[in-house]
Amino acid sequence: MSDCRCCSRCPARNISRRGQPRPQGRRIAQTIIPDAGAQKIVLIGGGGIGRIPDYMAAPAVASEQLVRIFPDLKGELIEIHALYPSHRSLSAKVRVFIDALRQHIVSERASL
Numbered sequence: 604m605s606d607c608r609c610c611s612r613c614p615a616r617n618i619s620r621r622g623q624p625r626p627q628g629r630r631i632a633q634t635i636i637p638d639a640g641a642q643k644i645v646l647i648g649g650g651g652i653g654r655i656p657d658y659m660a661a662p663a664v665a666s667e668q669l670v671r672i673f674p675d676l677k678g679e680l681i682e683i684h685a686l687y688p689s690h691r692s693l694s695a696k697v698r699v700f701i702d703a704l705r706q707h708i709v710s711e712r713a714s715l
Contacts, residue, residue: 639656685701
């Protein structure tokens with residue numbers, strides 16, 4: 604049978620070139636991209652709907668490359684732990700980093 608595409612009512616439209624029936628209904632494509640940076644590139648390129656961290660999305664939203672479609676939807680909060688040996692004292696650099704991280708997290712939670 605031919606692969607006719609003349610109109611939506613044509614019975615040949617639902618038959619493949621091999622004579623097999625074509626699947627009916629909507630097809631939903633799903634791609635899982637575990638890297639947020641790669642996902643951002645795909646989303647900016649028009650690859651669909653996705654969820655990336657606010658700090659990665661903010662510049663693209665500001666430049667109107669991305670649009671928030673569910674502004675009230677918040678992602679789940681994650682716990683962050685700083686692990687270091689208890690028998691050693693922290694270096695000044697590590698202490699400054701942990702303090703800055705703690706301050707950043709507190710300010711982010713306050714803005715939610």
